[in-house]
Amino acid sequence: xxxxxxxxxxxxxxxxxxxxxxxxxxxxxxxxxxxxxxxxxxxxxxxxxxxxxxxxxxxxxxxxxxxxxxxxxxxxxxxxxxxxxxxxxxxxxxxxxxxxxxxxxxxxxxxxxxxxxxxxxxxxxxxxxxxxxxxxxxxxxxxxxxxxxxxxxxxxxxxxxxxxxxxxxxxxxxxxxxxxxxxxxxxxxxxxxxxx
Amino acid sequence: xxxxxxxxxxxxxxxxxxxxxxxxxxxxxxxxxxxxxxxxxxxxxxxxxxxxxxxxxxxxxxxxxxxxxxxxxxxxxxxxxxxxxxxxxxxxxxxxxxxxxxxxxxxxxxxxxxxxxxxxxxxxxxxxxxxxxxxxxxxxxxxxxxxxxxxxxxxxxxxxxxxxxxxxxxxxxxxxxxxxxxxxxxxxxxxxxxxxxxxxxxxxxxxxxxxxxxxxxxxxxxxxxxxxxxxxxxxxxxxxxxxxxxxxxxxxxxxxxxxxxxxxxxxxxxxxxxxxxxxxxxxxxxxxxxxxxxxxxxxxxxxxxxxxxxxxxxxxxxxxxxxxxxxxxxxxxxxxxxxxxxxxxxxxxxxxxxxxxxxxxxxxxxxxxxxxxxxxxxxxxxxxxxxxxxxxxxxxxxxxxxxxxxxxxxxxxxxxxxxxxxxxxxxxxxxxxxxxxxxxxxxxxxxxxxxxxxxxxxxxxxxxxxxxxxxxxxxxxxxxxxxxxxxxxxxxxxxxxxxxxxxxxxxxxxxxxxxxxxxxxxxxxxxxxxxxxx
Numbered sequence: 001x002x003x004x005x006x007x008x009x010x011x012x013x014x015x016x017x018x019x020x021x022x023x024x025x026x027x028x029x030x031x032x033x034x035x036x037x038x039x040x041x042x043x044x045x046x047x048x049x050x051x052x053x054x055x056x057x058x059x060x061x062x063x064x065x066x067x068x069x070x071x072x073x074x075x076x077x078x079x080x081x082x083x084x085x086x087x088x089x090x091x092x093x094x095x096x097x098x099x100x101x102x103x104x105x106x107x108x109x110x111x112x113x114x115x116x117x118x119x120x121x122x123x124x125x126x127x128x129x130x131x132x133x134x135x136x137x138x139x140x141x142x143x144x145x146x147x148x149x150x151x152x153x154x155x156x157x158x159x160x161x162x163x164x165x166x167x168x169x170x171x172x173x174x175x176x177x178x179x180x181x182x183x184x185x186x187x188x189x190x191x192x193x194x195x196x
Numbered sequence: 197x198x199x200x201x202x203x204x205x206x207x208x209x210x211x212x213x214x215x216x217x218x219x220x221x222x223x224x225x226x227x228x229x230x231x232x233x234x235x236x237x238x239x240x241x242x243x244x245x246x247x248x249x250x251x252x253x254x255x256x257x258x259x260x261x262x263x264x265x266x267x268x269x270x271x272x273x274x275x276x277x278x279x280x281x282x283x284x285x286x287x288x289x290x291x292x293x294x295x296x297x298x299x300x301x302x303x304x305x306x307x308x309x310x311x312x313x314x315x316x317x318x319x320x321x322x323x324x325x326x327x328x329x330x331x332x333x334x335x336x337x338x339x340x341x342x343x344x345x346x347x348x349x350x351x352x353x354x355x356x357x358x359x360x361x362x363x364x365x366x367x368x369x370x371x372x373x374x375x376x377x378x379x380x381x382x383x384x385x386x387x388x389x390x391x392x393x394x395x396x397x398x399x400x401x402x403x404x405x406x407x408x409x410x411x412x413x414x415x416x417x418x419x420x421x422x423x424x425x426x427x428x429x430x431x432x433x434x435x436x437x438x439x440x441x442x443x444x445x446x447x448x449x450x451x452x453x454x455x456x457x458x459x460x461x462x463x464x465x466x467x468x469x470x471x472x473x474x475x476x477x478x479x480x481x482x483x484x485x486x487x488x489x490x491x492x493x494x495x496x497x498x499x500x501x502x503x504x505x506x507x508x509x510x511x512x513x514x515x516x517x518x519x520x521x522x523x524x525x526x527x528x529x530x531x532x533x534x535x536x537x538x539x540x541x542x543x544x545x546x547x548x549x550x551x552x553x554x555x556x557x558x559x560x561x562x563x564x565x566x567x568x569x570x571x572x573x574x575x576x577x578x579x580x581x582x583x584x585x586x587x588x589x590x591x592x593x594x595x596x597x598x599x600x601x602x603x604x605x606x607x608x609x610x611x612x613x614x615x616x617x618x619x620x621x622x623x624x625x626x627x628x629x630x631x632x633x634x635x636x637x638x639x640x641x642x643x644x645x646x647x648x649x650x651x652x653x654x655x656x657x658x659x660x661x662x663x664x665x666x667x668x669x670x671x672x673x674x675x676x677x678x679x680x681x682x683x684x685x686x687x688x689x690x691x692x693x694x695x696x697x698x699x700x701x702x703x704x705x706x707x708x709x710x711x712x713x714x715x716x717x718x719x720x721x722x723x724x725x726x727x728x729x730x
Contacts, residue, residue, distance in 0.1 A: 027552060029707045034289070039707050042285040045308070049212045052308060054252045056214045056245070082248050089359050089428070091254060092261055092269045092373035094232055095247045 053083035197225060197275050200636040205278040207643045212281060213252055216241065220249040224259060224273035231268050256310035257356075257432060261373055269373045280435055282639065282713045287438050291352065298343040301325065303352070303433055311356050311430040314344060315389060345386050351437045351472070354383045356430040387426040440476045443721055447537050450544075451511070451518060458499065459507050463519065465493050466532055477728060479535045485526025501527075516540045535725050542628050542722035545715060549631060550599060557582055558590045562622065565600060570619040591620060598630045625726055632719040638712050646705040653698050660695055663687055 029035070049055060081100035088096055205225055209218040223239050224230060230238075236246050250271060253259035259273045284307050292300035301321045306312060312320075318340045325335040347353045357376035444467045452460035469492050470481035490504050499507075508530055511519040517536040523529035543566065551559035561580050565571050571579070577587045594600045605617040650657070663686050670679060687695075 024552060024555065029704065029711060035707060035710075038285045038289050038710055039703060041288055042706055042710065043702075045284060045288075045304075046211065048308060054213055054217075054255070054310075056216045056248055056252065058215050082251060086251050086255055087428070087430070090374055090376065090430075091251065092263075094269060094373075095250055095254075097244060097247050097251075 198633060198636070200633055200640065201275055201279065202226060204282075204636050204640045204643075205275055207640060207647075208278055208281045211643070211647075213249075216245050217249045217252050220246055221253055221258065221273055221278065224253075224271060225275045225278070229262070229270040229272040231270050235271070263373050263375075279636075279716075282709065283717070285710065286442075286713070287433065287435070290438060290441060291347075295343055295346060298325065298340055299347060302340070302344055302347060306353060306431060306433045311432045313426050313428075313430055314341075314387065315426055317431065318344060341389070348384050348386045348431075351384055351434055353431050354434040354437075355385070356432050358428060358430075387429055389425050436476045439717070439721065440471075442717060443534070443538070446541055446718065447518060447532070447534075450537070450541060454514070454516065455510070458497070459511055461494065461497060462489065462504065462507055463511070463532065465489060466519075466530065468492070470532070477725070479725070479729065480520070480531045480533045483522045483529040483531050486528040486530065487526050489530070490527075535729060538718075538722040538725050539624065541718050543624055545718055546599065546624070546627055546631060550594065554590065554593060557586070558594060561587065561590055562594065562599065565620050566622045566624075570603060570621050572617065572619055576620060595620075599627050601626070625723065628719050628722055632716065632723065635712050635716045635719065639709055639716070642705050642709050642712070646702055649698060649701055649705070653694065656691060656694060657698075659691075660687060 081098045083100055085099050202222060202225055206218055206222045209221045213221075219239055219241060220235060223235060227238070232243075232246065232250070235250075236243050239246070241249075250259060253273070254261065254271075257274075258277050259271050261269050261271050263269050287307065288300055288304050291303040295302075298321065301324055302317055305317050305320055318337050321340050322335045322337050325340070326333075329335065344353070355378060357378035359374045360377045444464075448460050448464045448467065451463045466481065466484055466489055469484055469488065474481045486501075486505055486508060489508070490501055493499070493504070505528065508519070508521075508528060512521040512530060517533055518540070520531050520533050520536075521528060522531050547559055547562060550562050557580075561576060561582065564576065564580050568575075568579070573588065573591070576582075576591060577584045580587060582590075591600065595602060600620050600622055603619040603621050604611070605619060606612075607615045607617065663683060667680060667683055670683065
């Protein structure tokens, strides 16, 4: 049993010194449709769990100097908000913390559609202002939650808008604040230029 | 909790929920029940992070809370429940086999989210199923609801305890934590919901968004303004029921291996009949009469009543004692003896391990000692017909690995070795415990090796993911064969080879984990059922 068995017969120069050789080879693993399906399922689940809001990533350590761009760069869930909405009635009161409004997932939209902007401009700007107000709110009270739900619902209808447009108060697009640290490391949407 | 179990829990929590949740979870498993402030102090994590972690753990039924005197709430982790995370793929696959893709996705959503309301599950599953069918078709909520109700009827999903609000709750301050209770008979009661609607596609495809005029948009059936009809009623997957199913499967296949297909079908029919009448930890089923069994055999099987009786007699007389005869009324009353069946399965596992690890002669000695209960060195050599030197060597090998134990019987009060009997004996329970411990260690090693392999090749994996993303986007915007070729060549041949090897190894390690978990299940079931008898 165990991983030791798997390496016998393959070129494993590190193990042979301190592990004694196996007398009997292990029985082959079950293969077949069921085995392969369960295997694929397991790997899929592993990936899926990392994407769910329950996966809490540790805070990125503070940089040396406070920079202006820190205010506008999303550097991870370092603040004290939770990314999903638990049923607070079922939890002890002492655990309650602020619920962060979920940013819509950045799905790689291959053929981005821009619905006609004509009639919706006014409504849009009003919504934008309201949204920005909401983003400044500290602890969500009952009324705020209801309003936010309304906002969310209306925001859902504008799925195709590029998020960066109404992200923060700044006039600059988010990539303006890139300080070159992530160059070459991102695998994001803009794939027009080939990366070498 | 042994160190091996704690280490395994730590790895599982880390893989599924990240380091912060892992730290808090492992701390609670190690130290037992603790209040919030003590956790913050002992782990050195910030209060907010601890709160977040506890919310996640409670949501997934891994941690429970309890209000103690003076309003202090204490949190306790359940190590055994954390270990169940290893078995999630098996639960999901079983549901797929029984209830199709719909059932599979329902259980998957429930396991990934811990607990959900029925309406939320139905909506999400319908959306997911709609993604996979062809354009133009959607999945109806009613179909998903039906499958959900079937799962509730057969008890594969159950309701979570609900918030209990006593009548005089408005006097005095609200309690620090809600009191959660559930009535036995409400556990599988499905609320009357009229869920009407169809699944939505996530991406707006050509037909849906552009075609619909703006006015129709707000009239989506999933209107957030309406209060959710089953608010507060949460469902979770009933793992005990799955375990019952696995146990039944194991028994049926054991009978099929030992005897033949027909007897396994008979046993399967008996198990199916007692599914809902017997509780999951009963030592044996309710007595079933031969007539009843005859009536409930599957339609395709046309064996006569006499043949059935003969099979039942054979099964009851078998030394493995899976089936026992408990009376003569109704043509003979038969029960399935779970205790004995699990013991046989555990013993078979032990024998198989010894055979694969030490050889078939060792296995012969093991079976011999098992059968005869206590044997001296000389007797082992004689009965097993193995030369003395070899027999001694094998016995000592098994002894050192704790499969066999030694019992001393002194002839004189001074326990002189020359005047003491040394008897070899097999204690199944302690051997099973030892093997289970080794299984936990195995899985830990497998996971650690897999993580190591992935980390070693992280740069290469990221590169290949980037290249795939480039290919996908270039293909979507229309590309020629030459361009694609060029992009694919960004990954050199040796790198491709390395990736292949990595993939093969990771697959092997994953498959091994799944395999070891099956053994863990058998051993745990056996140990649990034996402990209950004592």
